[in-house]
Amino acid sequence: METTSKFFTPGIIFVLTMASGIWLSSSGKPLNTIIFTIHKLIALAAVILTAIQVYQLLRAAQIQTLLIALVVCAGLSVVALFVTGAFMSLGKPFAEFLLTIHRVAPFVAAATMAVSVYILNGSLQ
Secondary structure, eight states, rough: OHHHHHHHHHHHHHHHHHHHHHHHHHSSOOHHHHHHHHHHHHHHHHHHHHHHHHHHHHHSOOOOOOEEEEEEEEHHHHHHHHHHHHHHHHHOSSSHHHHHHHHHHHHHHHHHHHHHHHHHHHTTT
């Protein structure tokens, strides 16, 4: 349970990131610069806090191949979020394709991190 509680703050910030993203998308085009900046900063804070927690837990845990694969998958999902968000903000072509990736990637990241925390919680006990 202690491992799970370390992800409470990053989880709340993740929810705030999702909420600011919904707020941003409902604000229409062109994107509101203030909302967009808030969304990016909240997302960056979520990534930094989560990365710190994962790094600290991985140092103390017995490393497993599945765990590393899950963390890499979550990391790639986060990179996809930042890249697609940047391209969509520029109004580049393939916006619908990018939007689909941008809508799916948070759920992939959340699911892989949840399973990672579950595995870490078991390996640290």
